[in-house]
Amino acid sequence: MEWLTSPFEVGFVARALWGGLLVSAICGLAGTWVVLRGMAFMSDAMSHGMLPGVAVAALLGGNLLLGAALSALAMAFGITALSRSKRLSQDTGIGLLFVGMLAAGVIIVSRSQSFAVDLTGFLFGDVLSVQHADLVVLGCALAAAVLIAAACHRSFVALAFDRRKAATLGLRPGLAQGLMVGLLTLAIAASFHVVGTLLVFGLLIAPPAAMALWADRIPVIMAGAALLGGAATAGGLLASWHLGTAAGATIAALAVASFFASALAALVRDRLPLRPTVEPKGP
Template identity: 85%
Template sequence: MEWLTGPFEVGFVARALWGGLLVAVICALAGTWVVLRGMAFMSDAMAHGMLPGVAIASLLGGSLLLGAALSSVAMALGVTALSRSSRLSRDTGIGLLFVGMLAAGVIIVSRSQSFAVDLTGFLFGDVLAVRGSDLLVLAGALVAALLITVACHRSFTALAFDRRKAATLGLRPGLAQGLMTALLTLAIVASFHVVGTLLVFGLLIAPPAAMALWADRIPAIMAGAALIGAVATVCGLLISWHFGTAAGATVAASAVACFFVSVLAASVRDRIPATDR
């Protein structure tokens, strides 16, 4: 038991645990729609696209969260603008902005005197540096994510499965898409400090994708994804503490490992005759 509970008796590890759990729930709420809507590439691009804003905010001594939010919004608007061109596919626009924003962020960070340290922190996060004020921000982000999810559940559900049906029902799919992107932006911005811009994709996609193999109802997928994300957070922090690995990366890797375990278990389940289940 000491092996399991000892690390969380240390103050900064306990804060990391709470931060990771809050992020797990936020990512479960947003990530479920990402998986159902097929927005994985878009979410990955937005996670990388916030690097320039974070880098500029760091150099100017401003709020990293505000910089990340502005950069993510710029990324989303850029993708929307490019996707209107009949000569370019949506994936092409996302890919170009993905590389351009990431490169711009690295160039901006290279202007700092602690280039390697800053870039590592931005890309891979520092969950063990989570402060009490960060937990308050994450709690506020969770409340906002819950409000958006509950208020827009019907519109998001229709949009995820049939955009034309959503329009027929008068659910304003354009507005719903914008709010879904806002929810995604909120999750990415709130999470980057914990797992960084490169690894937030793991917590955002892996738990909902793992749970989607076992549940048909959206609330069940969200609840299961939050639980899987929480398990990944605890396992990642324990492995990091005992084996000296990077905490944020280990948490993200644990989430991805949970997905593959879920895939294997679902494969075994599907091979069992229905009469034997």
């Protein structure tokens, strides 16, 4: 069993594992609402729409996390503003901002001397370079995500299933929507500089979607998504160590593979005939 444990005895791999576990927990909390609300396209746009803020922060020598958060918030406000138009669907607004922000980010990054390296790091991250300071940031982000998810759970549930009923109950669906987007922004901004936008998006969507096929209760979906994401992280790091593949991409691939495995198993489950009930015999 040495091949199973020896990689995690190395310091940078152990830190990568802890970083991936924290990201999985954060994404499990936020990603569950993304799946239930059908916000996958929006979350993808926000994760890639952070590039202008990150690029400006990098060129000015500023804080990348702050730049990412401001850029993601700008995306969220822009999507909200465009979605109020009666002539444009929300998907149209998201698509326009997605392409515009991504193009602006690439233009800004192209002004630097390390264009290819910077853009690759933005997309795929470098999970093997996680430092103790990154773990502290992720730990704080997880604590904040737990507080938001717990405090707003009732409002989020009402918003996810019936917006009009949420308004009738006085749960302020507009505020709940803003806090949900804030939770999503927190998950993306806190995690991207460690694991890249593709891995964040993979852990944000795939594990909750896989669990949603098997669980009806939202807390169960969140917990299961965190466990699946953690398993994908550990398995991806292990495979990367022994096969020499890119760690971040391997983790993302395993996370997506877990969804397809879950979907296949659910399909088999749904096609199996129900076990007939045995009628009790009379005396």
